[in-house]
Amino acid sequence: MIRPFIFMLALLISGTLGSQDLTRSRTNSPYTYIFSITEKQALDLIRKGSTGKDETLFRQVVDSFPTGTTYKGKLQPGNYVTAYVDNDKVKVLYSSVPNVHLAVVDNKTDLVIQVRDASGLIIEDAVLKRGMRTLRYDPSINAYIHVKSNSKGILNVTHDGITTLFMLERTLDNSSLRRNSRKLAYGTPVRYVWVPVKTVVMLPYDAVRSAIRGYGFGTARGVWWSIKRAIEPGPYSGFMLFNKPKYMPGDTVMLKAYVLTGKNKKPFQGETDLNIYLTDPYRRIKLATLSPYTPGGYTHSFVLSDTLGLRLDNDYRITMTPANRSRALLSGSFMYEYYDLRSLKLVVRTPDSVQYRGRPFIIGLKALNENDMILPDVRVTLHILRERVNEIPGPFLPVKDTIAVIRENLRPSGETVVMIPDSLFPDANMTCKIVAVANTSDNESVTETRTMTFIDRKEEICYSTIGDSIRFYLKVNGTETAREAELIASDAFGNKQPAQKISLPWQMKIDPFITGYTVTSGNARRTVETMELPNGIAPRTHRTADSVFISATSNTGLAFSYFIYDLNREVARGTAQTLDFREKVTSDRKWYLSLSYLWGGEMNNSIYEISRDKSRLNISAEQPDKIIPGKETAITLTVTDIDGRPARNTDITAFSLTRKFGYNLPALPYLAKPGKNKEHINSFSTATPNSPYRTHRLEYDWWNAKAGLDTVAYFRFRYHPEEIALFRCDMGDNITQFAPFIFSDGMPVRINQVFVDHRPGYIDFASANQPYSFRVDTGYHFISIRTPGAVYEADSIRFVSGKKTVLSIRDSEKPAGYTRKDAPDKMTDKEQRQIANYVMPYKTLFENSVAYLQQDGNIRLMSDVRQQLANPDRQFSSRGTRIVGPVMPANALFVLPGKFTTSFRFEPLYEYDFEKGLLRMRSFDPVKRIPQYYAKGNAMEDWRSSVLTTAYLEKVSREITEKRTAPR
Template structure:
């Protein structure tokens, strides 16, 4: 009996062991959570300085927060000011993400003479009592210029800003755009020098019978080459080589003889023996042999890919994504064959349907499924323009689907769909600038609405303030605000973005024999900084 019980125990243990095994290919390949740790100031400075997070060994304690890896892009929680490190495992790697939460931001006033910048807090209020250092040098606040000022510092330096007990770190670079342009100019000069061996001495044209080729296609080409004086280069026999871009190896494809002075034509097959790579660009080089070496004298590029010939296509385009009363709903339809030529015998069938009802502007409203149909011949030359009547749409806001069918004489059928939104009432939030103020207006079909709303204003740092207010209303211009949003008593939300206020700061210069008089016209009374430079030297600067 004891032996039987032992056998059964071993059997069930083995069964449980086998059942618990999981295929490695189906097991998790990442950690379930990404954990967020608080960094010390020194650890954060090392990360900003080196940009190599994986090499830093932070003294991590308990995580301050975590989130599922599936929601990695959705983490929007506002952490307290400071510096953090997010750590999670993905595949066979541990991934790190530096998450700075500064309580100030830096705006540089770029020039080539000195270093000037402004600090603002998260309410866009200017900061003048922060401790700022670049390296071990403290940058002082200049109360006359209303900014921080110092001599130029080494590029790629780390700026340390301590404000209200929070230390933030910023990377500082000097004239990055200028450096990029100078680098581009050097590259351009180098490129010109590289090809001067044959473009300076010989000019001309080299053309192909088509721009793109498939495997086993025949490449046909013609060339006409002249010297500096514009005369044909003579009756030289040339060899044609095929070279992949950015590669050095050249493959001889054919030898060509001129049919006239400087005039050449030839052909070759893109066979498998050439060992060409699909979806690559190649250069056909014409070369002559001088002193036992091949010299490039001319070239042109071609594409090599396994493309498919296009089939019949039906293209439907619209002018806008949303339509309102007074804006005609125009559709433009074009159909082409495999040769990109218009289809001449096409017949169009148009079906306009209500796709989804977003809102209605009357208590009782019946909305038909099919709003409109049309049968029409396709224009055989150009686009076919069809205007959908405005009176087919109900007194509502809805998404509309348009199905376009094309039939030709061979009973071939093509389908295409397009979608747009129509609203019988156009309600929008508008801003009207006047001197140093902005008027906020909510209007429907051009008429201003008088009502109480909840007004949100968002500054460029994402900080929002809100207040209950009666529209229309006139408010002082806040240069830091880039979005206005209102929520009506019915729960409707309307918003508008500001991509830049009109500054209209216009300088006026009056130059006499021995003096220079400068006036500035500032329509909206916007604070600004100025600097006057002569021959690379700073004459004066200030804040107004």
């Protein structure tokens, strides 16, 4: 009985569809569908973004899930798309479920990929193709390799009859042609011809590009830098040392500087000016003109007298410049203050950072002088302060800020041990600060702070690693306890393995393919990422004058892949758990070790440089263990080179100062000529294609049969079979209103004007701030709609009292239920003058308020409230004009809430200017003011909106005020 009834309704010219409230209807399909697709379809999606025809792409449905939720099922390996209907589009997302895991071995040279199955085992019979090229399998490294590759794009991996697509990315576009061209052009004598020719040819072109861009570019930039380097001296480097970091008034500042210049770091041999810079007011004071005592070396000393005008507690900068020049060679700084170097040092030792209920907390205290000798007669006060309460047993627990104050006189010898009882702490898990203040008999004091955690009750799962194994165990208040637990492991595919019942403590071998372990026992839970665990790989390299030594071991039994290079020449490769390599060398070229291993489901890649630093100097000092103050002691310094031979012509800087300053040496310049580095040919990465949503126009009939779209009110509203469909909606305001729409094959047709019984109800260019819903009297009415290309007329449309009627017209060439007349998209002068009688231009003097016009129950908003709600702090311009309508030639009321109202009779063909107690009117020419052409486009108005009411505008006004006055 139901099916014939529905069929009869579909035959009607017009119908009322009200089983669902259109204004509350969803706008997408109830379900999202998962379809299995072929490799070719997947390639088309990724490469071209082409979805093809629905009946071909969406042929094989695998599963579905409610739209807006996350799919929780598990798919078999393969290529899939998820698709759902959203408004008038089908959104398609490609996804891949791989049956292999790829790990890229990055040796900075080749494309090397290891392929593993779901168990983490190496796959040797997979087929890896990038375009027409197939990567060969190399059993020595258990990987597929393409030597010195420059590939990128889609990588096809086929295993067990399933092809999975991966995106192959590279860091450089570095083909062999480019590499060889660079070597030929810049690495051979050809450069003496190529560089001048390139400069002459490219300079005019790059000069124009530089002028357009506003900065140096290409050849023009290179020429500019060449001239600059020829005119200006090279960069300076070196160091400046002071005999101490801070000084008091009257102290003597002793400094030494060593200045190097140019790219070759040659010692600077000219005279230099030594300047000190003062601030507030800014001044530069020349201290001296220095001559080098040796090429590059300068020394000077000066007294900090009152004549310099230095101010205490300031940092002062000393600079060296070439004599009578302003460009700085070197600079250094020192602090000028009255300082007090404390001889007292308090050593606070805490064997543990956690105290559990039932156990005391131990603190060891020692007071030392500058010679690390124990000071007698020292007293210490311990303040135990609450820092943060982490957990309490009930809803409320008072906790004091100061937990306890403990005073203790330190022993004259050895360490003083203080026991903090657990009875001092409340029944809470909390973090505390222990502030220890030590005082001597001569009132010298020092403060040290430590952090401790008090645990009243806590269960925690801990772990430790032993070789290739991990051990999980449970601690209850710090005591290891046996208990049943659950273990879940996650692998490199992102899959969680089935839960395993275990008994704590539990020990197992670490699987490098597992990304993490989660152990749960009672209320205790712990997740351990495998990457956080020690992998046990320990490489060691050494270089001598005639040999290179490389070794690597793995105490976890983890296999690693290695590549060994003599600069750019590959010497050895392989896979092993232990590596011991040595080779005779006859040059100073750098060697490199590339080491890669899978750990935590990810490939770890490292490159180690093995070079011999010929510029390194070794300094040894012959001096006694102790030096008595006031006694002169001879200290012998020996400087040797890397081969142990005495280094001649060496400049030595030696000085000493007390460690109380906490002084750190500045960085010294590196003087060795940089050697040639290994060429970085390329690096690669792989990932499953992360294709964005593809959209295409909805094929309604196909998707309706597949997804039952006609059960959703929104899709019946756009794709109904009737010529006219009416939807009744309860807007909650008991106002009779309507909103018309026209659809051509489900796509909205632009509506420019709407007339009710030949009176305008909507004018698009005069409704910028108005909702798309119009008041209408209850009963039957004649409706006329003007679009850019036609006039639609429908008679006897019934509007129900207190409801909103959404009128949906299906565009048809020869309709039976309404009339359609073609019309031009250009207004005649007569039409412009006719419509001008129903619009009111006005000055926008109230853009920061909620102004409106009221006439016969209709409210026309005259302020842009959307902008005010979006940007409440912004003051919008009150200059300009806007048009509102339709307005009838009758009495009207202008309302500016909280300020003034103006009652007037609307006269057509005038522009209005509303001010308090004043109404200005200016005539306008309709032909110039009214748009000549009807606006086009297929933008769809909001079918869910309702007519304006004063209550709604008051609510909006309050919301704007609240946003403007909200604290920032």
